[in-house]
Amino acid sequence: MVTALETLIEALKRLPGVGQKSAQRMAYHLLQHDRDGAARLSLALRAAAEQIGHCRRCHTFSETEICSICADVSRDPALLCVVESPADQAALERTNSYRGYYFVLLGRVSPLDGVGTAQIGAAELLLRAAETGVAEVILACSFTAEGEATAHVLGEALRSRGIRATRLARGVPVGSELEYVDLGTIAHALVDRR
Amino acid sequence: MVTALETLIEALKRLPGVGQKSAQRMAYHLLQHDRDGAARLSLALRAAAEQIGHCRRCHTFSETEICSICADVSRDPALLCVVESPADQAALERTNSYRGYYFVLLGRVSPLDGVGTAQIGAAELLLRAAETGVAEVILACSFTAEGEATAHVLGEALRSRGIRATRLARGVPVGSELEYVDLGTIAHALVDRR
Numbered sequence: 573m574v575t576a577l578e579t580l581i582e583a584l585k586r587l588p589g590v591g592q593k594s595a596q597r598m599a600y601h602l603l604q605h606d607r608d609g610a611a612r613l614s615l616a617l618r619a620a621a622e623q624i625g626h627c628r629r630c631h632t633f634s635e636t637e638i639c640s641i642c643a644d645v646s647r648d649p650a651l652l653c654v655v656e657s658p659a660d661q662a663a664l665e666r667t668n669s670y671r672g673y674y675f676v677l678l679g680r681v682s683p684l685d686g687v688g689t690a691q692i693g694a695a696e697l698l699l700r701a702a703e704t705g706v707a708e709v710i711l712a713c714s715f716t717a718e719g720e721a722t723a724h725v726l727g728e729a730l731r732s733r734g735i736r737a738t739r740l741a742r743g744v745p746v747g748s749e750l751e752y753v754d755l756g757t758i759a760h761a762l763v764d765r766r
Numbered sequence: 767m768v769t770a771l772e773t774l775i776e777a778l779k780r781l782p783g784v785g786q787k788s789a790q791r792m793a794y795h796l797l798q799h800d801r802d803g804a805a806r807l808s809l810a811l812r813a814a815a816e817q818i819g820h821c822r823r824c825h826t827f828s829e830t831e832i833c834s835i836c837a838d839v840s841r842d843p844a845l846l847c848v849v850e851s852p853a854d855q856a857a858l859e860r861t862n863s864y865r866g867y868y869f870v871l872l873g874r875v876s877p878l879d880g881v882g883t884a885q886i887g888a889a890e891l892l893l894r895a896a897e898t899g900v901a902e903v904i905l906a907c908s909f910t911a912e913g914e915a916t917a918h919v920l921g922e923a924l925r926s927r928g929i930r931a932t933r934l935a936r937g938v939p940v941g942s943e944l945e946y947v948d949l950g951t952i953a954h955a956l957v958d959r960r
Contacts, residue, residue, distance in 0.1 A: 575829060576810070576813045576814045576817040576818050576829055577814060577818060577827060577829075579810045579813065579814070580810040580811065580813075580814040582810075583803070583806045583807040583809075583810035583811075584807065584810075586796075586800055586803035586806065586807065587792045587795070587796070587803075587807075588791055588792060588795045589788065589791070589792075594783065596853065596856070597782055597783070597853065598781045598782060598783075599814070600827075600851065600852055600853045601781070601782045602780075602781070602811070602814075602815075603814065603815075603818055603827055603852075604851065604852070604872060606780055607815050609777070609780035609781075610811045610814065610815050611811070611812070611815055612777045612780065613777040613778065613780065613781075613807075613808075613811055614807075614808045614809075614811035614812045614815070615777075615808075616770070616773045616774040616776075616777035616778075617774065617777075617796070617804045617805070617807055617808035617811075618805070618808045619770045619773065619774075620770045620771060620773070620774040620793070620796075620797065620804065621796075621797075621801050621804050621805055621808070623770040624770050624771060624797055633771060633794075633797055633798075635769060635770055635771075657794065657798065658794055658797075658798070659790065659791070659794045662790070678798060
């Protein structure tokens with residue numbers, strides 16, 4: 573017989589970065605010290621799953637049909653930034669140095685996992701980028717193999733439609749000592765020097 | 767306005783070892799890739815909080831009035847092992863080298879936090895230990911300051927009632943090289959040599 577405790581531990585293991593030991597510790601902690609926290613988490617999970625959908629315009633998480641960023645008319649309509657996930661979008665927002673709009677792919681091209689351009693909403697992106705006023709699409713995909721492939725495919729499609737597509741600068745991270753930066757990064761920083 | 771996403775992140779931060787960044791990652795992961803996992807976790811948390819209470823006899827987590835270990839008549843009634851938490855009990859059970867019964871304190875004496883012998887069920891333990899058939903109480907509290915204090919207080923009370931109270935052996939952990947073991951542990955291992 574599977575007990576409620578075992579069911580809870582299994583459910584906690586679905587969280588990213590949580591294995592058997594952490595899940596056990598979390599379950600014991602909630603039951604022994606924080607039953608109120610367990611009740612809150614249960615309600616918050618249900619509310620989030622029910623209320624959070626996707627913005628019809630940029631595909632990020634939103635409780636409304638159009639998210640607060642897309643609805644903000646004070647932003648610069650000439651800039652459209654393409655990111656892989658709402659988490660990446662949140663990171664860009666925290667920099668306070670971007671004032672345009674976003675398009676969230678919710679994935680990246682990965683042929684091995686059966687993820688093609690259709691799954692990441694490339695067609696919707698092309699429609700969005702073709703709207704009047706968009707002067708530049710910034711491809712802020714990750715600098716991983718899959719992120720690069722995604723940026724390449726989308727960049728080609730955008731440029732073939734006469735839309736300017738740029739990529740985030742590659743270079744030495746702020747605060748790093750050159751000695752410890754990997755050679756690929758240094759090579760890129762040399763080529764893109766300014 | 768607090769959004770459902772923010773509420774979820776706050777609720778996830780109540781889990782032990784989960785800070786702002788991990789909570790964000792968990793929330794984004796559940797919403798983007800595992801909405802089924804979020805629903806399961808929500809149900810499991812509610813079911814656990816509703817169904818899991820404490821064994822009337824040993825105070826461990828149990829969905830029944832008497833837990834499966836206390837109800838197991840094949841165990842040795844002469845041994846009673848006192849542990850601080852159900853997690854400690856689970857660790858002892860996994861060793862497969864203890865066949866007696868348990869008493870779970872659900873805490874340890876900590877005057878600074880207002881936890882005295884009453885809060886950890888010392889009176890119930892003394893009643894339980896006085897039952898006919900109990901020959902020895904093993905105090906398996908942690909070897910921390912608070913665990914030692916708890917073991918000391920309980921040991922005194924048990925011995926004053928003529929009940930034999932023992933403590934887990936202290937010594938060098940299995941697999942360790944002496945060079946890296948702390949001095950206090952080596953000193954204890956020397957004193958308790960056999």
